[in-house]
Amino acid sequence: MDTGTHIAMGIAIGALATLDPVVAASSVTTEAVMIGVIAGSLAPDLDTILKLKNNAHYIRNHRGITHSIPAVALWPLLIIVIVSLFFPNANLFHLWIWTFAAVIIHVFVDVFNAYGTQALRPFTDKWIALGVINTFDYFIFAVHVVAILIWFLGMSPGPTFITMYSIIALYYVWRFYMRHQIAKKIRQKFPDVVKMNISPTIRFTHWHLAITTKENFHVGRAVGQKIFIYDTFKKIPIPESDIIDVAKRDENLAAFLSFSPIYRWEVDEYSDHIEVRFIDLRYRSKDYYPFVAVVQLDYDLNIICSYTGWIFSEKKLRKKLDYLPH
Template identity: 60%
Template sequence: MDTGTHVVMGIALGGLATLDPSVATSHATATSVLIATIAGSQIPDIDTVLKLRNNAIYIRNHRGVTHSIPAVLLWPLLIVAVIYPFFPAANLLHLWAWTFAAVFIHVFVDIFNAYGTQALRPFSSKWVALGVINTFDPIIFGIHVIGIFIWILGANPGISFLLMYAVIIAYYIRRYQAKKRVLVGVRAIIPDATEIIIAPTMRYHQWRIAAMNKQQFFVGEAVKDQVEILDRFNRIPVPKTPVIEAAKKDKNLSAFLSFSPVYRWEVDEYNDFYEVRFIDLRYRSNGHYPFVAVVQLDRDLNRISSYTGWVFSEKKLRKKLSIIPS
């Protein structure tokens, strides 16, 4: 989920914690738990700072080790170690338990996004992504904001957030059922599909679709369970040419290939350099595919420039690469 949603989830969990008698009867415990649940709902995303270095490192590592099983166990200990000295009268066990819940819930809800997490590390580096809830879901965010507002108005936070979470669980179930209906629709159109990726959007009834069979890639969307295929591309295996093999050594393209499961490729030759482009097919937006990796090589196959990430126009891509082909 996005940062804002994780913040309101942390606040809501702190309110829910008032159902715990050890929290409800101790001001020190209640205050420290609220601070800890907000911190715990944020700390797995500390790897976002990697984006300050470059997109390649961020793509390769975001939601990786910081969302792993060891991290889920260690983050609560770290948070409690920082907070507890300021609230020595707090119940240490219950402070740890609610902090652990905040960290665990952060990782758990991220699994339902299309991006997913490597939550099974170190046992598996596989990305776990159920693709049921968008990274920012306005309904989930809105329900949390309403719950917090009701708390501010004086309602019992424990009961309020307990009811709120019951609604959210029902919402998750409905989203899962909606995705299953879309999957049935895709299989009706592409019965020989070998892989189908269905991703939610911020719009409740709209889904992105990327699929493949042995011959083609299919890109489409579903609106109110009605599936439409928008683009088709022939599946052409990536050749092991000197140009492509040289491009694959670039850190940006390498990061892209470690992350993207469905993509097509292009190689363009200009007067004095080659350009290798890999295009992720999962994120079609207004006829454009914004998530790409591009590597430019000179005639001796030395890297000139490269980029991976989101670009919504060719002009912006050229600016990032700092080269405009003649």
């Protein structure tokens, strides 16, 4: 989820923590727990700082080890150590309980996005992405804001947030049902479907579609239960060639391939270089596919430059490549 929603979730957990008799009995513990749960709701996303290094490291690692089982255990301990420096008289056990709950909920809700997490590391590096909730879901955020406002106005946190979580649980069930119905429509339209990527958008009834059949990739959108196909690409296996082999060893393309489950590829030859491009088919936006990996090589197969990330026009991509080291 987005940062704003994670903060709202942290405040909601902090409100529920006031029902804990130990927390309620101590204003120091109450303050420490509120800070702890907000920190716990944000901590797993600290890997966002990897963007400062480069996109390849970010793509490979965002929601990876920081969302893993060991990290879920370690984040609350780290937060307790820091918070206890400012609130030495707080009850550390109850601070740990509620901070631990905040970290778990953060990782749990991220599993429902299309991006997903590696929440089962170290047992498996598989990305778990259920694809039913957009990274920012205005309904979930709004329900949290309303519940928090009602609590601030003096309503008991128990009934307020139990009602809120019940509404959100029903919402999740409805989203799963919507996705299931779209999957049924896709199977009817494409009986030879091999794989389908159904990703939510910020619009409640709109879903991105990237469908793999035996011979083609189909890219489109579901609106309600209607399927619209915008582009169809022939499935062409990646050839075994020295150009591709060298390009795959580049860190940017390697990061792209570790993350993208459905893509097409191109190799273009120019007067002074060769360009290898891999294009993720899940994120079509205004007739453009913004998530790409590009590797440029000279004719001796030395890598000139490379890039991976989200670029929303060919002009901006060319400008980005021109600025990279050559």
